Amino acid sequence: MKISELAKQSSVPAPTIKYYIREGLLPEGTRTAPTQAEYDESHMRRLRVIRALIESGVSIAETRRMVETLDDPPAQPHLLLGAAHAAVTPPVDETLDLTAAARLAAGLGWEPEKCDDAVLCGVARALQGLEKAGFSVPDEVMPVYLESIRRIADAEIAGVPTDSVESAVSYVVLGSVLAEPLLLALRRVAQQVSSAERFSGPAS
Amino acid sequence: MKISELAKQSSVPAPTIKYYIREGLLPEGTRTAPTQAEYDESHMRRLRVIRALIESGVSIAETRRMVETLDDPPAQPHLLLGAAHAAVTPPVDETLDLTAAARLAAGLGWEPEKCDDAVLCGVARALQGLEKAGFSVPDEVMPVYLESIRRIADAEIAGVPTDSVESAVSYVVLGSVLAEPLLLALRRVAQQVSSAERFSGPAS
Numbered sequence: 001m002k003i004s005e006l007a008k009q010s011s012v013p014a015p016t017i018k019y020y021i022r023e024g025l026l027p028e029g030t031r032t033a034p035t036q037a038e039y040d041e042s043h044m045r046r047l048r049v050i051r052a053l054i055e056s057g058v059s060i061a062e063t064r065r066m067v068e069t070l071d072d073p074p075a076q077p078h079l080l081l082g083a084a085h086a087a088v089t090p091p092v093d094e095t096l097d098l099t100a101a102a103r104l105a106a107g108l109g110w111e112p113e114k115c116d117d118a119v120l121c122g123v124a125r126a127l128q129g130l131e132k133a134g135f136s137v138p139d140e141v142m143p144v145y146l147e148s149i150r151r152i153a154d155a156e157i158a159g160v161p162t163d164s165v166e167s168a169v170s171y172v173v174l175g176s177v178l179a180e181p182l183l184l185a186l187r188r189v190a191q192q193v194s195s196a197e198r199f200s201g202p203a204s
Numbered sequence: 205m206k207i208s209e210l211a212k213q214s215s216v217p218a219p220t221i222k223y224y225i226r227e228g229l230l231p232e233g234t235r236t237a238p239t240q241a242e243y244d245e246s247h248m249r250r251l252r253v254i255r256a257l258i259e260s261g262v263s264i265a266e267t268r269r270m271v272e273t274l275d276d277p278p279a280q281p282h283l284l285l286g287a288a289h290a291a292v293t294p295p296v297d298e299t300l301d302l303t304a305a306a307r308l309a310a311g312l313g314w315e316p317e318k319c320d321d322a323v324l325c326g327v328a329r330a331l332q333g334l335e336k337a338g339f340s341v342p343d344e345v346m347p348v349y350l351e352s353i354r355r356i357a358d359a360e361i362a363g364v365p366t367d368s369v370e371s372a373v374s375y376v377v378l379g380s381v382l383a384e385p386l387l388l389a390l391r392r393v394a395q396q397v398s399s400a401e402r403f404s405g406p407a408s
Contacts, residue, residue, distance in 0.1 A: 057261065126389045
């Protein structure tokens with residue numbers, strides 16, 4: 001199909017599609033004339049992935065690294081997860097103090113060789129953000145965070161499909177980021193439900 | 205203190221502080237001369253909160269609504285949570301189909317009167333994002349999401365401090381947003397730990 005048809009079917013304007021091509025997110029179509037290229041279903045699928053990532057708040061540069069991982073995934077599932085995380089995690093910041101993050105992560109079963117430093121830096125950065133705002137997670141809440149998040153991660157890793165490399169890659173790479181807005185949205189619903197039950201008594 | 209001193213102590217440049225004042229995020233200091241104003245500890249504390257929210261990805265408009273809620277909180281704890289969520293949740297989108305979101309939320313104990321529609325729209329939007337990308341949460345993972353997220357929310361709501369209105373307000377308003385980066389960062393660590401254990405066997 002022509003770019004105009006791809007734009008129509010995907011609801012992504014043609015200039016935006018051209019921008020994605022220039023940014024290296026979407027491969028060029030097959031040239032059929034100096035000013036014309038032919039696109040197919042693979043472009044349509046990729047375009048859907050790009051839009052979903054960008055709408056989840058992933059930057060253009062991170063999206064580029066995510067689709068590069070989709071196109072050229074490491075063979076081992078564990079490296080694949082690391083590559084997906086690396087695509088959306090800022091690099092290691094040597095100035096960050098990782099002590100508190102490491103102590104917290106130990107509650108998740110963390111040991112240095114089981115996890116990239118960049119991902120641990122993410123925890124340190126989040127803790128720093130809380131501290132700066134003068135906010136602290138209560139002592140009785142943190143263990144529940146650790147236990148519940150570990151259960152979520154275990155279920156997710158157990159759910160990595162084994163039927164094909166392609167489906168495993170898509171699940172790990174996209175799931176690592178795209179499930180985030182869902183988890184946060186579910187948390188808000190659960191907080192309101194829990195709050196309604198605590199502060200107004202259970203519905204009769 | 206003068207704005208230059210506030211800038212120094214907070215590490216926020218004076219022009220940025222002035223921008224926050226113009227945007228209604230930070231109250232003006234007390235005028236001591238036509239071109240001079242005096243700032244105090246309350247400005248310092250508020251500045252830390254503003255920075256933490258903005259660094260968590262909260263927009264200027266959302267931050268303004270958050271600090272308005274901090275300054276003029278509803279008296280009932282349940283309304284307070286609703287106000288904090290409303291500050292950072294896009295308004296209800298009438299065109300969204302809420303059927304799948306409501307079915308999912310029912311697994312969290314959701315009933316229509318226990319939760320704002322805007323928050324439920326957040327779930328619908330997240331589901332739509334997954335669907336557009338051709339990604340689906342496996343059937344065996346979703347119940348773990350619901351159960352774990354509900355446990356997290358229950359612990360958070362049980363943790364609302366009761367010693368003072370001010371601490372309850374700060375906990376609910378800031379916690380609803382500022383804990384998000386921590387939960388997501390912990391999830392990445394937990395995924396890598398779980399993946400290392402599944403795909404390389406437990407460390408000896």
